[in-house]
Amino acid sequence: MTTEIDSLWIFALASKCKSLTHETIFLPILIIALAWLAMALIYWAHSGGPAWGKYMLRKATSTKIPGPRGLPLIGSMNLMGSLAHHRLAAAAESCDAKRLMAFSLGDTRLILTCNPEVAKELLNSSVFADRPIKESAYSLMFNRAIGFANYGVYWRTLRRIAGTHLFCPKQIKVAEMQRQVLASQMVTVFGNKQESFGVRELIKRASLNNMMCSVFGRKYELNSSSWEVEELKELVDEGYDLLGLLNWTDHLPWLANFDLQKIRSRCSNLVPRVNKFVGKIIAEHRAESAERSPDFVDVLLSLQGADKLSDSDMISVLWEMIFRGTDTVAVLIEWVLARMVLHTDIQSKVHDELDRVVGSRAVTEADIAAMEYLPAVVKEVLRMHPPGPLLSWARLAITDTTIDGYHVPAGTTAMVNMWAITRDPEVWENPLEFNPERFVAKDEKVEFSVLGSDLRLAPFGSGRRVCPGKNLGLTTVNCWVASLLQEFEWLPSDQKGVDLSEVLKLSCEMANPLTVQVRPRRMMSTTQ
Numbered sequence: 001m002t003t004e005i006d007s008l009w010i011f012a013l014a015s016k017c018k019s020l021t022h023e024t025i026f027l028p029i030l031i032i033a034l035a036w037l038a039m040a041l042i043y044w045a046h047s048g049g050p051a052w053g054k055y056m057l058r059k060a061t062s063t064k065i066p067g068p069r070g071l072p073l074i075g076s077m078n079l080m081g082s083l084a085h086h087r088l089a090a091a092a093e094s095c096d097a098k099r100l101m102a103f104s105l106g107d108t109r110l111i112l113t114c115n116p117e118v119a120k121e122l123l124n125s126s127v128f129a130d131r132p133i134k135e136s137a138y139s140l141m142f143n144r145a146i147g148f149a150n151y152g153v154y155w156r157t158l159r160r161i162a163g164t165h166l167f168c169p170k171q172i173k174v175a176e177m178q179r180q181v182l183a184s185q186m187v188t189v190f191g192n193k194q195e196s197f198g199v200r201e202l203i204k205r206a207s208l209n210n211m212m213c214s215v216f217g218r219k220y221e222l223n224s225s226s227w228e229v230e231e232l233k234e235l236v237d238e239g240y241d242l243l244g245l246l247n248w249t250d251h252l253p254w255l256a257n258f259d260l261q262k263i264r265s266r267c268s269n270l271v272p273r274v275n276k277f278v279g280k281i282i283a284e285h286r287a288e289s290a291e292r293s294p295d296f297v298d299v300l301l302s303l304q305g306a307d308k309l310s311d312s313d314m315i316s317v318l319w320e321m322i323f324r325g326t327d328t329v330a331v332l333i334e335w336v337l338a339r340m341v342l343h344t345d346i347q348s349k350v351h352d353e354l355d356r357v358v359g360s361r362a363v364t365e366a367d368i369a370a371m372e373y374l375p376a377v378v379k380e381v382l383r384m385h386p387p388g389p390l391l392s393w394a395r396l397a398i399t400d401t402t403i404d405g406y407h408v409p410a411g412t413t414a415m416v417n418m419w420a421i422t423r424d425p426e427v428w429e430n431p432l433e434f435n436p437e438r439f440v441a442k443d444e445k446v447e448f449s450v451l452g453s454d455l456r457l458a459p460f461g462s463g464r465r466v467c468p469g470k471n472l473g474l475t476t477v478n479c480w481v482a483s484l485l486q487e488f489e490w491l492p493s494d495q496k497g498v499d500l501s502e503v504l505k506l507s508c509e510m511a512n513p514l515t516v517q518v519r520p521r522r523m524m525s526t527t528q
């Protein structure tokens with residue numbers, strides 16, 4: 001504001017001054033422009049690009065984390081986008097910076113690691129317990145939900161509440177029946193298909209219905225349509241799209257007055273719809289007096305004292321749960337089924353295990369605890385196709401710190417390229433081979449945990465901000481995959497084979513949705 005007024009004032013004064021000619025006006029402008037360009041080039045010349053150069057020169061420090069310079073002003077914006085995890089891995093390789101790479105996105109300073117030891121140091125450090133907040137996340141109210149809330153009392157309270165009432169083993173067990181019902185509805189719908197069909201829509205819908213039941217207490221049939229499900233699906237899809245976009249104004253503040261990508265206006269259209277939808281559900285819960293088993297809305301409404309949430313905070317938290325729990329699970333199941341269609345020998349081994357452990361009845365979650373090959377298949381899919389290859393949402397350094405021997409200043413954004421780690425031949429033997437056997441524990445060895453203790457494969461992140469829904473997510477995926485494989489043999493569609501190309505939105509999905517055919521393995525009448 002001050003700068004704008006200052007410059008207007010200078011021009012007003014200049015226009016009054018008769019001694020000023022074109023030359024005397026434009027010469028200073030040219031000098032200022034050249035000086036600005038020279039500074040931009042000096043910043044850009046620093047390893048890691050312009051944001052790192054600006055910081056280093058201003059602070060007169062000389063840490064040089066290796067990394068690409070990118071382009072003046074915008075830095076390495078070209079590395080982001082639909083295959084950012086591939087491009088960032090290639091950049092780290094070419095700069096010999098797999099342990100730690102510095103790069104810039106406009107004015108944003110970032111570090112990235114493709115190394116499990118450095119990833120552990122970074123994710124488990126209390127310094128990286130914050131998240132950089134995007135404009136779209138603010139606009140969509142996520143700054144008041146767990147994922148983007150600042151590290152502090154409010155965030156801790158939300159995690160405790162969600163941990164106790166949604167994600168604890170007892171609550172996950174309580175929701176088993178609802179998962180079984182949805183699994184059997186999926187089986188019925190898939191079983192009625194005569195020709196090749198796409199799996200994505202139905203799995204997404206099942207996942208949405210599952211979250212709607214746990215969070216809102218709403219139960220819907222998979223094969224019947226309801227305006228509530230349709231509306232929520234639209235809201236979630238639009239939110240996913242908006243949060244998954246690289247918003248240039250997050251990194252180039254001089255673009256802030258423009259809304260070139262229309263992200264701001266789309267957020268402004270979405271938020272009232274979310275408020276109306278979730279607000280209505282909260283109001284209905286308040287008005288209800290009937291006895292029924294409590295859902296997560298009831299839990300939030302029952303909070304008292306310091307834990308009590310305002311209505312708008314409740315909306316943010318509930319909206320986030322639906323949002324987070326829906327796509328990740330569906331994306332992972334689609335990848336599992338794609339791998340099953342592609343590797344018929346591995347699919348047969350899963351069928352053999354199901355025949356041995358379960359026999360001819362429907363699968364229960366207790367059966368999964370007795371299986372080792374099916375969970376190994378899911379782990380191998382998480383290794384080759386982590387739904388969040390860059391661990392979805394980055395971390396932010398709260399204070400200055402040291403990572404892998406380098407000084408990292410406060411305010412630096414940190415990313416872990418889990419996709420690169422899980423494909424690194426120095427970390428995994430034959431990493432490009434799909435081989436679930438690597439996760440079958442041999443000779444009394446402890447089972448490999450994917451829940452965040454071993455950074456060679458931590459698809460749910462690690463440390464303070466590790467995914468709180470990891471057990472729920474994994475239980476749902478194992479349960480549904482087991483049921484779908486128990487009931488069907490999964491075959492390629494007539495028209496097209498399986499294409500493993502990826503596209504990174506908020507999660508990393510199959511770029512070409514999977515289409516398949518199924519052949520029932522047992523009589524449909526015995527599914528219940």
Ligand code: HEM
Pocket residue numbers: 123146147148159320321322324325326328329332387388391392393394459460461462463464465466467468469470472473474477
């Ligand atoms: C296959 C399923 C899932 C995958 C792969 C996954 C992955 C992730 C990852 C990578 C993170 C970031 C962790 C970090 O920064 O270290 C995360 C955070 C989060 N996830 Fe998940 N997730 C899954 C399922 C779920 C489910 C079912 C829910 C809830 C219903 C959920 C809720 C959250 C929340 C609230 C956060 C933010 C945590 C925080 O910032 O404190 N996730 N998830």
